[in-house]
Amino acid sequence: METNYVENPCGGKGTMKMEKLLSPAEMKDKCGLYARVTLPPGSVLGYHEHHGDSECYFFLSGEGVYDDNGTKRTVRAGDVTWTPDGSGHGLSNETGTEDVVFMALIIKS
Secondary structure (H helix, E strand, C coil): CEEEEEECHHHCECEEEEEECCCHHHHCCCEEEEEEEEECCCEEEEEEECCCEEEEEEEEECEEEEEECCEEEEEECCCEEEECCCCEEEEEECCCCCCEEEEEEEEEC
16 A cells, blocks of 8 residues: 655645555556545645546545535535546535545546
């Protein structure tokens, strides 16, 4: 497992922890990412669009504000989001008091 720390992810703020659970070789060019992601309090994963792939988040813990193409909603443990090819999303933990932890899966088109 490879662990990375991303500063100001996608133009957001703070430091995001990304634990990549599968390597590119294991995903055999079908997925771009399969990882457990931690967004600490005060951090933001900036809004970004997907082109040539889609992404799913499955929330494990914490509570944040998810931006789904400009529509914002609260997400928490057990919630699932889907961002299809050509759409965008972002996630904020600016007001939270605990880490937002989620699984991220990017599927190539």
